[in-house]
Amino acid sequence: MDVTPFIIRKATLEDTNGIFELYKRVSKEIGGLARIEKEISKTYIENFSYKSFDNGLQFVVTEALNEQAIIAEIHCYQLEPGVFKHILSELTVAVHPDCQGKGLGRRLFQTLLEEIRFNRPDILRVELIARESNSKAIQLYEQLGFKIEGRFENRINNGNNSFEADIPMAWFPSKTR
Numbered sequence: 001m002d003v004t005p006f007i008i009r010k011a012t013l014e015d016t017n018g019i020f021e022l023y024k025r026v027s028k029e030i031g032g033l034a035r036i037e038k039e040i041s042k043t044y045i046e047n048f049s050y051k052s053f054d055n056g057l058q059f060v061v062t063e064a065l066n067e068q069a070i071i072a073e074i075h076c077y078q079l080e081p082g083v084f085k086h087i088l089s090e091l092t093v094a095v096h097p098d099c100q101g102k103g104l105g106r107r108l109f110q111t112l113l114e115e116i117r118f119n120r121p122d123i124l125r126v127e128l129i130a131r132e133s134n135s136k137a138i139q140l141y142e143q144l145g146f147k148i149e150g151r152f153e154n155r156i157n158n159g160n161n162s163f164e165a166d167i168p169m170a171w172f173p174s175k176t177r
Contacts, residue, residue, distance in 0.1 A: 005063065005064035005065065006061050006062065006063060006064055006071065006104070007061070007062050007063075007064055007067065008059055008060070008061050008107060008108065008111050009059065009060060009062070010057075010058065010059055010060075011049065011052070011053075011058040011059060011060045011073065011075070013049070013053075015049075015060055015070060015073075016042065016045055016046060016049060017042075018060070018062075018068055018069065018070035019045050019049070019060065019070055019073050020040070020042055020045045021070070022070050022071070022072070022073055022094055022096060023035075023040045023044075023045060023073075023094055024037060024040050025096060025097065026094045026095070026096065026097065027039070027040050029097055031131055031133060031134060032094070032097070033092070033094060034131075034156070048075055048077070048090065048092070049075070051077040051090075052075040052076065052077045054077070055077055055078040056075065056076050056077025056078055056088055057074075057075065057076060057077075057088065057112055057115055057116070057120075058073070058074070058075035059073070059074050059075075059108055059111055059112060059115075060072065060073045061073070061095075061104050061107070061108060071095070071096045071099045071104065072093070072094065072095040072096065072099065072104045072105065072108055073093070073094050073108075074091070074092070074093040074094075074108040074109065074111075074112050075090075075091070075092055076088040076089060076090055076091035076092070076112070076126060076127075076128075077089070077090055085122070086122060086123060086124040086125060087123070087124070087125045087126070087127060088116065088120075088123050088125070088126045088127070089126075089127040089128075090127075091126060091127060091128040092128075093105055093108060093109070095108075105137075105140065106140060106144070109140070109141075109144050110144070113126070113144065113145075113171065113173070116173050117173045120173075123173060124172065124173065124174055125170055125171070125172055126146075126170065126171040126172075126173070127168065127169070127170050128141065128146065128168075128169050128170075129152070129166045129167065129168050129169070130166070130167045130169060131156055131164060131166060131167075132151070132156075132164050132165040132166065132167050133164055138167060138169070141169050141171075142169075144171065145171050145172075146169040146170060146171045147169060147170055147171070147172075148167055148168075148169050149168045149169060149170055150167075150168055151165045151166070151167060151168075152165055152166040152167075152168065153165050
């Protein structure tokens with residue numbers, strides 16, 4: 001899949017099917033997503049999309065010649081209760097396996113963080129959690145300004161009687177303006 005001509009834009013409700021197909025594909029890869037393929041449902045996609053539309057952000061990457069072909073997606077949203085309204089959390093990014101390593105994830109993150117920096121003064125913190133074995137992702141997040149805040153030991157069950165840590169990270173827009 002050649003991703004040279006692509007478009008990054010805010011997601012819409014019409015993107016649900018494309019995001020669903022993307023997540024089904026990415027979830028087939030070990031470590032691609034926290035959820036495995038059988039846990040990906042239209043309801044799951046709709047739920048995080050509605051939360052992102054309501055009080056967060058969601059962007060997709062499409063092929064320039066076929067805007068229905070979603071090749072990457074990122075989203076995050078505010079948590080409840082109200083004491084967390086200054087935080088965007090549950091940040092998830094998915095990039096089609098054929099398109100990984102071409103800078104799309106970085107571009108999606110940059111788009112998201114710029115939107116927060118310039119248009120969301122209410123957001124003072126962005127959170128994500130990365131699987132400890134995903135060193136490329138952790139390195140990317142650090143390059144983007146995320147800081148490691150600890151370790152959740154044995155949080156991820158790899159399904160083969162082995163466990164690994166999740167690495168909580170945060171980005172602070174007020175420190176990067």
